[in-house]
Amino acid sequence: MSALRRLVLxxxxxxxxxxxxxxxxxxILLLIGSNPLVAYGDMLxxxxxxxxxxxxxxxxxxxxxxxxxxxxxxxxxLFNIGVEGQFLLAFLVAAHAGSLVSLPAALHIAFILxxxxxxxxxxAGAAGVLKVTRGVNEVISTIxxxxxxxxxxxxxxxxxxxxxxxxxxxxxxxxGTAPIDESGLLPDLxxxxxxxxxxxRPGKELTGVLVLxxxxxxxxxxxxxxxxFGFDLRASGFNPFAARVGGVxxxxxxxxxxxxxxxxxxxxGMAELMQSGYFPSNPIQxxxxxxxxxxLLGRNHPVGIAFGALIFAFLDVSSGVLQFSGAAPREIVxxxxxxxxxxxxxxxxMAHRARNREEARSAAAALHEARAEA
Amino acid sequence: MRKKWKALxxxxxxxxxxxxxxxxxxxxxxSSDVSVGLVYDIGGRGDQSFNDAAxxxxxxxxxxxxxxxxEASPNDxxxxxxxxxxxxxxxxxxxxxxxxxxxxxxxxxxAANPETSFAVIDSSMIDWAQDPPAPYGEKIAGLVxxxxxxxxxxxAAAALKSTTGTVGFIGGVRGVGGLIEKFEAGYIAGAxxxxxxxxILSEYITEAPNFDGFNAPDRAKDIALAMYExxxxxxxxAAGGSGAGLFEAAKTQSEASGAKVWGIGVDSDQYxxxxxAVQEYVLTSMxxxxxxxxxxxxxxxxxxTLVGGETRYDLAVDGVGYSTSGGFIDxxxxxLEEFKAQIIDGTIVVPTDPTQA
Numbered sequence: 001m002s003a004l005r006r007l008v009l010x011x012x013x014x015x016x017x018x019x020x021x022x023x024x025x026x027x028i029l030l031l032i033g034s035n036p037l038v039a040y041g042d043m044l045x046x047x048x049x050x051x052x053x054x055x056x057x058x059x060x061x062x063x064x065x066x067x068x069x070x071x072x073x074x075x076x077x078l079f080n081i082g083v084e085g086q087f088l089l090a091f092l093v094a095a096h097a098g099s100l101v102s103l104p105a106a107l108h109i110a111f112i113l114x115x116x117x118x119x120x121x122x123x124a125g126a127a128g129v130l131k132v133t134r135g136v137n138e139v140i141s142t143i144x145x146x147x148x149x150x151x152x153x154x155x156x157x158x159x160x161x162x163x164x165x166x167x168x169x170x171x172x173x174x175x176g177t178a179p180i181d182e183s184g185l186l187p188d189l190x191x192x193x194x195x196x197x198x199x200x201r202p203g204k205e206l207t208g209v210l211v212l213x214x215x216x217x218x219x220x221x222x223x224x225x226x227x228x229f230g231f232d233l234r235a236s237g238f239n240p241f242a243a244r245v246g247g248v249x250x251x252x253x254x255x256x257x258x259x260x261x262x263x264x265x266x267x268x269g270m271a272e273l274m275q276s277g278y279f280p281s282n283p284i285q286x287x288x289x290x291x292x293x294x295x296l297l298g299r300n301h302p303v304g305i306a307f308g309a310l311i312f313a314f315l316d317v318s319s320g321v322l323q324f325s326g327a328a329p330r331e332i333v334x335x336x337x338x339x340x341x342x343x344x345x346x347x348x349x350m351a352h353r354a355r356n357r358e359e360a361r362s363a364a365a366a367l368h369e370a371r372a373e374a
Numbered sequence: 375m376r377k378k379w380k381a382l383x384x385x386x387x388x389x390x391x392x393x394x395x396x397x398x399x400x401x402x403x404x405s406s407d408v409s410v411g412l413v414y415d416i417g418g419r420g421d422q423s424f425n426d427a428a429x430x431x432x433x434x435x436x437x438x439x440x441x442x443x444x445e446a447s448p449n450d451x452x453x454x455x456x457x458x459x460x461x462x463x464x465x466x467x468x469x470x471x472x473x474x475x476x477x478x479x480x481x482x483x484x485a486a487n488p489e490t491s492f493a494v495i496d497s498s499m500i501d502w503a504q505d506p507p508a509p510y511g512e513k514i515a516g517l518v519x520x521x522x523x524x525x526x527x528x529x530a531a532a533a534l535k536s537t538t539g540t541v542g543f544i545g546g547v548r549g550v551g552g553l554i555e556k557f558e559a560g561y562i563a564g565a566x567x568x569x570x571x572x573x574i575l576s577e578y579i580t581e582a583p584n585f586d587g588f589n590a591p592d593r594a595k596d597i598a599l600a601m602y603e604x605x606x607x608x609x610x611x612a613a614g615g616s617g618a619g620l621f622e623a624a625k626t627q628s629e630a631s632g633a634k635v636w637g638i639g640v641d642s643d644q645y646x647x648x649x650x651a652v653q654e655y656v657l658t659s660m661x662x663x664x665x666x667x668x669x670x671x672x673x674x675x676x677x678x679t680l681v682g683g684e685t686r687y688d689l690a691v692d693g694v695g696y697s698t699s700g701g702f703i704d705x706x707x708x709x710l711e712e713f714k715a716q717i718i719d720g721t722i723v724v725p726t727d728p729t730q731a
Contacts, residue, residue, distance in 0.1 A: 055457055088583070155581035159549055175551035175582075203482040281550050281582040282475055286451045320454055323446035324411070324461045330447070 005358075013351040014297065014307070017343035024343075025336045029328055039328040046321040047314055050197060054206045060306075060313035061213045062271040062284075066291025067309055068220050069120075069264035071300040073138075075224055076237040076257045082127055082142025083265040084288025085149030090119040091269025092154050092177070095279035096161045099178040108184040112273070113212075116266040123149065124262020128255035138258065150285075158281065176280040186212070186274040209271040216264060217302040223260075233257060265291075293341050299348065312337060408676050410435070410443040411462025412668075413455070415473035417589075418447030422648075423614045423641045424664060428472045428495065430642075431668030441672055455479045463487040468675040470668055471495065474553065481510040491680050493517055493671040495664055496553070498684035509683030515674075517667040519687045522560030522724045523717050524660040524694030525610070528638050529564025530713050531658055531696065532608040533572050534706045535636070540573040541565055542601035544594055544620060546587040546613030548578035552727070557612035557640070557660070560724050562731035567713065567722070575601045575609075576728070579616055591619030598623035602635050608657060610638035621648050624655035636702075645699035659697040663687060690718045 026036035046052050066083055073080035094116035103111060127145060130136040163178040186208035190200050200206070224230040235243040236253045244250050268287050273279070294312055298304030315337050319330035412432050414425040425447075432443050444466065446458050455471075456479035462469040463483060469490060471480050474497040481501070484492045491513040492499075499516030500507050509516075532541040543561050545554040558576060565572050577597050579587030587593075594616035598609050602623065609624070611617045620637040621644075628634045637652075639645070639659030648656060667687055674680040687693020695714075698704065716722045725731045 051460075055454075059453060151580065151584045154583055155549065158582065162549075175549075201486055203486040276478070282452065282585065283583055284451050284453045285583065316449055316453060317457060319449055320446060320458045320461045323458075324444055324465060326444070330449070334450075 006355075009351045009355055010299075013347040014299075014304070014344060016347045017297075017340050018311070020343040020347075021336050021339040024339045025332055028335060029332060032329070034328045036328075038325075039322060039332070042321050042325045042327045043314075043318040046318065050193075051201055051204055052317060054193070054200060054204055055317045056310065056313045057210055058205075058207050058271065058275075059316055060309040061207055061210045062268045062287050063290055063294050063312055064213045064306055064309040065209075065216055065264060065271075066268045066287050067294035067298060067305040068216055068291075068302070069261050069268065070291045070295040071298070071305060072220065072224075072233075072264060073257055073261040074237075074295060074300050076233050076253065077240070078237075078254065078257055078261070079139050080124060080127070080142055080258065080261045080265070081139055081292065082124060082145050082149075082288070083261075083268065083291050084285070085142070085146035086120040086123045086262045086265040087268035087288055088154050088283060088285065089123055089149045090116040090266030091273055091283060092157055092161075092279045093119045094266070094269070095177045095180065095273055096157070098180040098184045098273075099278070101184075102181050103183065105183040108181065109186055112180070112184050113267065113270065116270060116273075117263040118266070120266025121259040121263035124265060125255055125259040128258030131258075132251040132254050146288075158279065161279075163278070176278045178278065180273075180277045185277055186270075188275075205275060207271050207275060209267075209274050212267065212270065216267065217306065220264075221302045229256075293337070296341060297344050311340065406440045406676055408439075408441045408468060408672065409466045410441055410672055410675075411459075411466040411469045412443055412445045413458045413462055413469065413471045413476070414445065414447040415475060416448050416450060416452050418445070421615050422644075423617070425472055426647075427642050427662070427664035428470070428668050431665035432470070432672070434665065435669050435672040439672060439676060441676070456483055459483040459492070460487070463490040463492075467491060468493065468672065468680075470671060472664070474551070480514060484511045484514040488513070491515070491675050493668075493680070495667060500683050512682040513680065514682050515671060515680055516684045517671060517687065518684055519662050519664075519667070520689065520694055520724075521612075521660070521662055522556045522563075522726050523689045524662060524696060525557045525560030525612070526564035526567070526717065526722070526724045527689075527696045527710055527713060528610055528658055528660045529561035529566075530568050531564075531703050531706060531710060532561070532610060532636075532638060533565040533568035534709060535657060535703065536569075536572070536606075536608050538605050538607045539569065539571070540575065540605040540607070542575040542598070542604075542606040542609035543577070544597055544601075544609060544611040544613055544616070545576070545578040546611075546616055547580050547582055547585055548587075549582040550585075554578070554612050555728050556726045557610075559726050559728045559731040561610050562728060563724055564713070566731070568709075573605070575604055575606050577601070579613055588614035588616060590616045591622070593619070595619030595623045595626075598637070599627060602627040602631075606635070607633070608636045608638065610640070610660070612640050612660075614641075617644065618648065621652040621655050625652045628655065639697075643697040643699050645697060653700070656700060656702075658703050659699075661695045661697055663693050663695070666693060689714055 029036040069083050070080055094112050097115045098112040127138045127141040130141045131138050161177045188205035188208050193206055232248040236248055272284055294308040297308030315333040319333045322328045323330050419425055419429050435441055448455050455476055459469055459479055460483050469492050471494045476494050477497040480492050480494045493515040495517050497516045498518050499510050499514050501510050543558050562574050579590055579593050594613055598620045601609050611620045624635050624637040636657040637655055638657050641662045644659045645656040
């Protein structure tokens with residue numbers, strides 16, 4: 001099969017998924033008496049503003065990191081559902097640790113990132129250890145570990161580490177860990193934007209974690225495709241028995257893959273931390289689960305995941321304008337996200353089968369030719 | 375293939391109707407040029423409690439003051455609060471945000487939109503990092519409630535009506551900056567003011583950052599049943615949507631044991647909002663007049679009297695109180711009014727921290 005045809009098949013699937021989601025949501029909008037063209041028009045018009053683009057990038061950043069975290073495990077056929085718990089715990093511990101030290105800027109930021117990645121790696125690694133030593137399926141253990149992290153560890157630690165004052169007694173209006181010094185916060189990218197286009201509206205920031213996310217994407221690509229470890233990872237995912245026979249230690253690979261996945265997961269909360277400087281009592285949750293959807297949509301490919309994160313972020317950001325313009329209820333964006341995922345899964349499977357058929361056909365043709373020659 | 379598609383249709387219709395039910399932007403005749411962007415907290419309308427009270431306030435403002443308004447609520451993870459406030463400021467003179475979680479975003483968006491007024495429910499909108507603490511902005515109002523005072527009165531009502539000498543409290547989420555603890559503190563203080571030896575069972579459904587406690591009626595029911603089993607005959611809840619489980623538990627327990635037990639509602643007059651089957655178990659409700667605060671904020675915007683920083687709604691201005699629907703506490707009304715007068719004139723200072731109650 002030609003490279004071009006391969007590319008067309010690869011792109012056809014996500015395009016079909018988005019197209020199908022558009023058709024489905026149009027039908028739903030028509031059913032409830034909204035005009036889909038007006039709704040899509042409002043969404044696109046809103047998204048064309050610079051401030052909205054910044055919102056989309058800010059939202060896509062943690063989604064992307066979360067997607068990469070899930071994808072690393074996926075490449076080895078491990079399903080890390082625990083990104084949610086890993087990132088919240090890492091976010092909290094990093095916020096607290098960061099508030100305790102004062103260091104020069106670069107060191108302070110590096111310290112916070114290292115703490116976050118270590119906590120994420122350790123917490124995800126625990127699921128890996130459970131799998132190789134006790135045979136506990138990582139799906140089960142990571143779900144359990146999520147519950148332990150969110151309702152247990154985080155709930156307990158946030159009380160221990162809460163900065164003074166309480167809303168109830170009217171001595172503060174902000175609840176959470178003590179604020180991190182300015183030196184520990186990644187600067188925003190407003191200056192860069194200003195060079196390219198114009199100044200942002202006051203109070204708007206393009207998160208500096210975006211750069212970190214891009215680095216994570218590049219490292220992921222190199223690690224998986226250009227290193228021995230990456231080869232072992234993919235081999236173990238493709239056929240664990242063959243990999244084992246080939247000398248890849250399966251236990252070590254499982255623990256390593258889970259730990260690296262968790263280390264990346266630890267960075268998911270950095271987008272919020274670097275912007276606010278503390279861990280609040282109501283951190284943005286659900287990013288770990290959204291990462292699964294984004295990784296699925298992106299086929300575990302670093303560029304594909306970016307594409308998935310941007311689509312999800314665009315839809316999330318659109319819910320506001322739809323409500324204020326009255327063009328459609330906000331739930332339509334959730335429906336579109338769901339339909340895109342479902343359609344993507346179906347479309348990828350269809351593309352996969354088409355490719356298999358194609359390969360079988362060309363193999364048969366080649367065989368036929370060879371026989372004719374003989 | 376065709377058959378498969380047809381099988382999907384009912385499911386799609388259900389999704390469509392569900393989506394339709396959650397929409398609903400409406401305005402009314404414009405006799406005032408004030409327009410309001412009302413941003414609910416997660417979940418929007420239909421929570422039978424906080425958001426619905428704000429909705430009642432804005433509808434009254436639309437009917438009586440002739441303003442127009444648009445409603446919105448955040449994504450389920452609350453990630454777009456700031457964006458909603460900005461969208462509201464783009465098209466309205468006044469943006470009302472329902473819930474203290476909007477504080478940080480409202481301060482930022484308020485600073486970026488000095489022409490627009492903002493009002494945030496449940497936050498004082500005072501910047502405590504400044505010395506001395508000062509409002510975030512001249513046109514950024516914070517509307518706060520003395521929930522402990524209203525809770526004191528229902529606590530007193532519970533102690534007066536209890537025959538077992540044991541009452542209970544169910545909080546939704548512990549550790550949200552002491553917000554729900556305020557209800558607990560007032561309730562305990564009120565109960566003890568009547569009967570210093572009273573036994574008070576107290577439990578929270580979840581702890582922050584797990585916010586499920588505000589919408590877990592099944593768990594509220596379990597906790598309430600355990601409290602009734604433990605000898606409590608009146609249980610007060612400050613748990614938003616979970617409260618429905620408390621009243622169900624009161625009915626279950628009353629029917630099983632033959633001795634009547636009660637629940638006490640919160641925020642709105644829950645006698646009028648609960649399932650009619652459990653209505654007779656709603657002893658009273660602690661009223662938190664979010665509707666009044668919303669209405670008054672709109673009125674202040676029209677009159678040009680909206681002030682930055684804290685506006686407090688307490689017993690003195692009927693910003694909090696207790697309901698008498700059902701007539702179950704008519705016999706103790708005199709006593710409660712006495713307490714109320716003492717709180718208003720400062721003879722009784724109600725604590726906000728349960729450890730001091």
